[in-house]
Amino acid sequence: MRRQFLTIILSLFSILALCQESGIKSFDIEIDNKMVEIYKQSHAILIGVSEYLNNWPDLPGVKKDIEAVKKALESHHFNVIILENPTKVELDNSISNFIARYGQEGDNRLLFYFGGHGHTINTSYGEKLGYIVPADAPNPNNNEALFQSRAIEMAQIEIYAKRIQSKHAIFLFDACFSGSLFAITRAVPQAISYKTREPIRQFITSGTENEQVPDKSIFRQQFVSALTSNEADGNSDGYLTGNELGEFLQTTVTNYSYNSQHPQYGKIRNPNLDKGDFVFILPGVEVQDYYASITDDTLRGESISLPGYGSLELSTEIDGQLFLDGKSMGIVEANSTIPLDNIPVGEHLVEISGIENWSNRIRILENKVVHVAAYPNAKTRKSDLALTGEFIDQRDDNTYKWIRIGTQIWMAENLNYYTENGSWCYKNREEDCDKFGRLYNWETANKACPEGWHLSTFEEWESLTGTLPGTETGGELKESGFLHWKSPNEGANNNSGFTALPGGFRDIMAFSGRGTKGLFWTVTEGPKGGHYGFSLNKSSSSLNYTILNKIWGLSVRCVKDNSIE
Numbered sequence: 001m002r003r004q005f006l007t008i009i010l011s012l013f014s015i016l017a018l019c020q021e022s023g024i025k026s027f028d029i030e031i032d033n034k035m036v037e038i039y040k041q042s043h044a045i046l047i048g049v050s051e052y053l054n055n056w057p058d059l060p061g062v063k064k065d066i067e068a069v070k071k072a073l074e075s076h077h078f079n080v081i082i083l084e085n086p087t088k089v090e091l092d093n094s095i096s097n098f099i100a101r102y103g104q105e106g107d108n109r110l111l112f113y114f115g116g117h118g119h120t121i122n123t124s125y126g127e128k129l130g131y132i133v134p135a136d137a138p139n140p141n142n143n144e145a146l147f148q149s150r151a152i153e154m155a156q157i158e159i160y161a162k163r164i165q166s167k168h169a170i171f172l173f174d175a176c177f178s179g180s181l182f183a184i185t186r187a188v189p190q191a192i193s194y195k196t197r198e199p200i201r202q203f204i205t206s207g208t209e210n211e212q213v214p215d216k217s218i219f220r221q222q223f224v225s226a227l228t229s230n231e232a233d234g235n236s237d238g239y240l241t242g243n244e245l246g247e248f249l250q251t252t253v254t255n256y257s258y259n260s261q262h263p264q265y266g267k268i269r270n271p272n273l274d275k276g277d278f279v280f281i282l283p284g285v286e287v288q289d290y291y292a293s294i295t296d297d298t299l300r301g302e303s304i305s306l307p308g309y310g311s312l313e314l315s316t317e318i319d320g321q322l323f324l325d326g327k328s329m330g331i332v333e334a335n336s337t338i339p340l341d342n343i344p345v346g347e348h349l350v351e352i353s354g355i356e357n358w359s360n361r362i363r364i365l366e367n368k369v370v371h372v373a374a375y376p377n378a379k380t381r382k383s384d385l386a387l388t389g390e391f392i393d394q395r396d397d398n399t400y401k402w403i404r405i406g407t408q409i410w411m412a413e414n415l416n417y418y419t420e421n422g423s424w425c426y427k428n429r430e431e432d433c434d435k436f437g438r439l440y441n442w443e444t445a446n447k448a449c450p451e452g453w454h455l456s457t458f459e460e461w462e463s464l465t466g467t468l469p470g471t472e473t474g475g476e477l478k479e480s481g482f483l484h485w486k487s488p489n490e491g492a493n494n495n496s497g498f499t500a501l502p503g504g505f506r507d508i509m510a511f512s513g514r515g516t517k518g519l520f521w522t523v524t525e526g527p528k529g530g531h532y533g534f535s536l537n538k539s540s541s542s543l544n545y546t547i548l549n550k551i552w553g554l555s556v557r558c559v560k561d562n563s564i565e
Contacts, residue, residue: 029239029279031196038197038279039109039168042078043102045095046070049116051085054138061215062115065174068220069113071528072227076280078111087136088150095160103164109278110169112160115220118175119151120209128209130154132175161201161268169201170242170278174219176207176261198275201268202242204249207261218509219263222252225507228530229546230282236540238346242278256509310364312340312350316374320354361473362466363545368458372466373406388497393417393450402560403497406467408460409560412499413437417448424553426504427511435484436503436514439553442531445521449558456559458524458532458545465543468496475541478518486515491541500536506553519546519554 029038048066050059063084070080079102083094095112103110117133119140131137131151140147161169206219223245226232232240232248246265253263267274314322315337322329324340325348332338332352343364350372351359358374388403401412414437417423422444426432440448445455465473475491477498482489485502494500504514513519518536526532530547533554537544548554 029196029281036197037107040105040107041102042076042109042111043081043098044073044078044111044113045081045083045098046073046113047083047086047091047094047115049085049114049133049135051135052117052133053136055142056117056133056137056139059116059215061217062174065115065217065220066113068224072224073111075528076227085135088134088152091134091152092156096163099160099163103166103169106165106167108166110164110166111278112169112171113174114172115174115217118173118205119147121148130209132157132173157203158268161273162270164201167197167199168276168278171201171203172223173203173205174217175205176209176211195275196241196277196279199273200242200276200278201270201273202246202265202278203268204242204246204263204265206249206253206263208264211261214257218253218256218261219249221508222249222256225252227280229548230535230544231546233282236537236542236544238282240280240282245278245280252512255512256507308345308366309342310345310366311369312343312348312362312364313369313371314338314340314350314374315371316352316358317376318352318354318356318358318374320352320356320358323349323351323353325349360466363462365458365545368462370462370466371459388412391450395450401499403499405464405496405498408464408467410456410464410498411453411558412497414501414503415440415448415556415558417450419444419448423448424506424511426506426514432503432514436501437555439503439506439511440521440556441553442521442550445554445556446523448556452561453558454561455521455523456557458522460559461520461522461534461543461545464498474536474543477543478536478541484515486538489538501555502536502538503555505555508549508551511553519548519552520557521554 029036046066046069048062050062052058066082066084070082073080081094081098083091086094099110102108114132119131119133121129121131121140121144123129129148131148131153133151137150138146157171161171206217226240226245226248230236230238232244234244234247243265246263250263250265253261312324314332316332317334318332319334320332322332322338324343329338329340345364345366347361347363349359349361351357352374356376358376360372360374362370362372364370388401390399390401392399396417398416400415402409403412404410416433416437418438419440423438423440425438426436449455468476475493476496477500478489478492478494479485479499479501480489480492480494485492500518500520502513502515502518504512504517505519506512516538520534522532522534524532526547529550531550533546533548535544535546
């Protein structure tokens with residue numbers, strides 16, 4: 001058997017000296033309406049064993065898994081160390097040196113990821129010992145004693161965890177084994193609080209003993225999805241905690257593996273290290289203390305595009321004082337348009353205070369302009385939106401309802417146009433197409449709308465949400481009741497007439513989410529080859545954007561070309 005041996009020159013420190021500076025980035029999170037620094041640096045060590053020496057099956061997919069996890073973590077500003085095909089000695093030395101270099105600062109966060117084989121041994125005294133398997137460990141069926149001497153027992157992982165002085169560390173094992181290192185939990189997502197900053201050692205495994213992990217890892221796919229979208233954000237606060245990640249992986253991996261894998265997650269059995277929660281800051285939530293005033297040069301169109309910032313263009317029919325997140329931006333006059341540039345990405349509250357008051361919550365995206373209109377009376381304006389009709393798609397004689405919202409005319413139903421390739425009925429059932437429309441991959445969605453209509457853009461969704469009154473944008477869009485949405489269908493009132501349906505989606509593995517989630521493509525390309533979609537969830541009254549692989553199947557809402565001049 002051939003193997004590419006890991007080359008270690010002098011020591012791991014010579015490798016670490018070449019690390020990217022991306023890990024040297026501090027992060028603030030909002031706790032009790034105050035910005036608090038939670039991490040000074042972020043470091044990860046990714047261990048992948050794809051080639052085994054002693055009668056274990058090779059796992060060629062692990063190499064791709066490690067690369068995918070690396071990219072996802074680097075998008076979260078982690079400094080990433082990769083360790084390929086280590087022996088037990090190399091594995092122990094590398095983890096020990098990683099902890100010695102990066103795990104001594106209290107405000108660092110450390111992430112450990114292992115992809116490879118796992119194994120469980122049943123002892124004569126009735127306990128189960130879990131192991132991760134380095135490249136040189138023999139098959140225990142041939143020599144169990146030698147296997148134990150060359151594998152890494154979970155008790156050793158506990159020793160690593162206790163050596164770390166940093167407050168937060170999380171260990172993820174894409175391997176199946178048993179053991180009592182951590183207390184298995186099932187937690188309801190909690191709001192970020194000062195308790196979050198307490199010390200924590202968290203653990204997530206991709207399965208339990210006697211379960212088989214496929215070489216094409218569902219666990220890795222869902223972990224990367226959790227880091228690069230809002231799918232795992234259980235309470236929709238823009239932060240992904242260790243508990244939320246564990247709950248998400250347990251649910252999705254079990255589902256997509258057809259109940260053959262059951263991830264476990266929990267905290268170390270130590271009262272001094274089980275109080276906090278690991279935190280990832282999801283895209284669009286990172287906030288910095290900077291706002292551009294309308295008295296600056298930004299008002300005169302001299303805007304500067306900065307990383308991590310976007311812009312707002314406010315058209316107002318109201319006189320008064322303009323506030324952004326409670327900070328005065330100056331006086332605005334009715335029938336004027338106000339540009340505000342260099343606003344940090346994330347959610348913000350815009351208000352006008354005068355004879356009439358107006359407010360709206362918006363989401364700023366990097367290098368994007370959000371268009372918002374302030375009208376004198378939101379309730380009166382809402383009645384203007386209730387202009388509806390029907391049209392016939394001449395290609396197949398399907399009839400669709402449409403709704404005018406602001407200056408746009410949207411289909412008020414999901415598109416159900418058959419294509420030979422690139423579209424599906426949910427779980428291939430025609431009756432689901434009749435109720436929820438078809439699911440399209442991104443390429444097909446771009447060509448699927450009828451003549452005179454087009455696939456919605458990111459900006460059109462933003463304009464849609466800016467037109468709706470109030471802040472419960474998702475509730476304004478979702479079909480009310482439980483005819484198609486499962487309970488609780490939080491906040492749904494469908495005041496807009498958009499009638500968003502929970503058609504679910506089709507990812508690279510399976511169909512999921514019908515009755516609980518609606519995902520809609522936009523034509524807009526996102527970073528790193530992904531494409532923007534908008535999502536609605538039964539447990540939330542908010543509308544969120546997400547970045548997805550274009551081979552996924554999502555619902556489509558078309559917008560009429562040149563809706564209203």
